[in-house]
Amino acid sequence: MTDTKAQKAGSGPTPVIKVRGLDNRFGSHVVHENLDLDLFKGEILGVVGGSGTGKSVLLRSIVGLHKPSKGQIRVFGKDLAGLGAKERSETEQRFGVLFQRGALFTSLNLLQNIALPLIEHCGLPRSDAEELARMKLALTGLPADSALKYPSELSGGMVKRAALARSLAMDPEILFLDEPTAGLDPIGAAAFDKLIVTLRDALGLTVFLVTHDLDTLYTTCDRVAVLSQKRVLVADRIEKVATTDDSWIQDYFQGPRGRAASYAFRAQEERRLRE
Numbered sequence: 001m002t003d004t005k006a007q008k009a010g011s012g013p014t015p016v017i018k019v020r021g022l023d024n025r026f027g028s029h030v031v032h033e034n035l036d037l038d039l040f041k042g043e044i045l046g047v048v049g050g051s052g053t054g055k056s057v058l059l060r061s062i063v064g065l066h067k068p069s070k071g072q073i074r075v076f077g078k079d080l081a082g083l084g085a086k087e088r089s090e091t092e093q094r095f096g097v098l099f100q101r102g103a104l105f106t107s108l109n110l111l112q113n114i115a116l117p118l119i120e121h122c123g124l125p126r127s128d129a130e131e132l133a134r135m136k137l138a139l140t141g142l143p144a145d146s147a148l149k150y151p152s153e154l155s156g157g158m159v160k161r162a163a164l165a166r167s168l169a170m171d172p173e174i175l176f177l178d179e180p181t182a183g184l185d186p187i188g189a190a191a192f193d194k195l196i197v198t199l200r201d202a203l204g205l206t207v208f209l210v211t212h213d214l215d216t217l218y219t220t221c222d223r224v225a226v227l228s229q230k231r232v233l234v235a236d237r238i239e240k241v242a243t244t245d246d247s248w249i250q251d252y253f254q255g256p257r258g259r260a261a262s263y264a265f266r267a268q269e270e271r272r273l274r275e
């Protein structure tokens, strides 16, 4: 991934998202305090942390669904808080978001679900929007005959792919994924991980990926950011993060699941190099 290489060389790529001094509190409950984070163009950044550490609140703050208590969020070089309504809406249209539970409209079929943002935000005629929607469905590996199905008729994996297709409807530059593989069986989760990398490579996406899934972290992410103690404790390549001297990180990455994911990844890499 070129930006990570550039970072290592010290040439300092410009982040597409730059979060500085972020505070989020709900009443007396402080979720984030002085949190900093960068997201670089073209990377897949995995965001992990214990339950309730504020991964989703961070995602919602960046995409403009939650107003932070304090701090600055710069997106494509512009301070989100300083944008007027029109510019803000234009910026937000450069984001695609896949929420935890897919968030498809249950009363619309897949084609209608995906075409909706194109009709609402781009003013496309329905026939054009549905043609584009069919392309997005194909892009996420869904068969053509799924287009007229309703979310209740699909497997969990297919719902995730359909929700992903919808998040890609507006050709976003940054994709935000909130626990995309939660609830999928290991084979479905691995296929979804592969799809994310394929789409990133094919479409030149930048990906902000909230996950608890260790296999996802090892197989898809260029860097991993750990939320702990109300801030980003470390954001780096996974091998470095996994050796950070912190009790949560050690329990997470060096516990039985973490070691199994690391071992499986190394074995997969060795097989790939031999072939």
Ligand SMILES: Nc1ncnc2c1ncn2[C@@H]1O[C@H](COP(=O)(O)OP(=O)(O)OP(=O)(O)O)[C@@H](O)[C@H]1O
Binding pocket: 026, 031, 049, 050, 051, 052, 053, 054, 055, 056, 057, 058
């Ligand atoms: N609208 C809200 N009002 C009050 N508290 C909130 C609100 N949204 C989030 N919180 C609190 O903020 C904290 C962080 O929530 P968040 O959903 O971001 O955690 P998370 O790290 O994504 O957790 P999980 O891994 O379990 O999904 C939680 O304690 C949650 O209860």
